[in-house]
Amino acid sequence: MAIKSIPSDSxxxxxxxxxxxxxxxxxxxLAIFLRTGTKGMNVLELADFLIKDFGSLRNLFSASQNEFCSHRGLGNAKYVQxxxxxEMSHRYLAETLKRGEALTSPEHTKLYLSGILRDRQREAFYVLFLDNQNRVIKDEILFxxxxxxxxxxxxxxxKRSLEHNAAALILAHNHPSGVAEPSQADRRITRRLIDALSLVDIRILDxxxxxxGEVVSFAERGWV
Structure with missing residues (x-):
């Protein structure tokens, strides 16, 4: 179908x-992002084709440069865009976690942490260092x-908590398997960290x- 034949309000x-x-x-x-179609396909048809070809919008977003650019209608310019x-969406989410703003929304925190950790191929241990009003001082992947x-x-x-003069921490790590259920090892290291940090009056909030597609909170389960 020619793009001109689609009703303007659609x-x-x-x-x-x-x-x-x-x-x-x-x-x-995706069509708004792509802007133009390709030979034989208008932009809406191309967008629909790409989502079906990749399997989902998320798969398209997380594709490597080679995987992305090998598909019809895509290339280095679109990959860069x-x-x-x-990255702008990640930074937008991070803005509300910066120092000077209180950490008041668990759902926002989950969304932000998912964006940082979900698609990593290796397990990563991430820490949000907070002040005594639960405002973020610093965030970093420690391991x-x-x-x-x-x-x-x-x-x-x-050591890092004392360097940042943190009063509390939020911990996070990903399971590359995709299964968010915490292991016994996850629970043990959390307990060890709670015990170690309590000696210097630093709390673990979660x-x-x-x-x-799933995030498990230790606090929600009553484990911290």
């Missing part, structure tokens, strides 16, 4: 302006491991385990 840009971005399908949102858009585990050293966590 075009993705007009639909977004009239009804908001939440009213658009994945293909319509997409990576810039993704990275194999696909199965990361070695976490309580003395390093204590430990999030990031899976594929």
């Amino acid at each position: 075009m993705p840009r007009e639909k977004l302006l009239n009804y908001g971005p939440q009213a658009l399908t994945d293909a319509e949102l 997409l990576q810039a858009a993704l 990275e491991g194999t696909i199965d585990a990361a070695s976490v050293y309580p003395r390093v966590v204590v 430990h999030f385990v990031i899976g594929d």
Whole structure:
């Protein structure tokens, strides 16, 4: 179908302006990003084709440069644009976690941590260092491991916490398997960290385990 034959109020840009971005399908949102179609396919058809070809919008976003650019209608320019858009979304989420703003939304925290950790191929242990009003002072990945585990050293966590003058921490790590259910090892290292940090009057507010589409909170389960 020629793009000109689509009613104007059904075009993705007009639909977004009239009804908001939440009213658009994945293909319509992608079409706005792509801007133009390719030979034999208008931009909406191309967007729909790409989502089906990759399997999902998320798979398209997390594809490597080679995987992305090997698909019809895509190339280095589009890859650069997409990576810039993704990084802007991460930074947007991070803005509300910066020093000077209270950490008041667990759901926002989960969303932010998922964006940081979900698609990593190796396990990573991430720490949010907070002041006594639960505002973020610093955030960083302290440890990275194999696909199965990361070695976490309580003395390093204590040392970094004192360097940042933190009053509390939020911990997070990903499970590359995609299963967010915490292991017994996860619970043991959390207990060791709680015990070590209590000696210097630093609290652990929560430990999030990031899976594929699921986040488990230790605090919600009453484990911290």
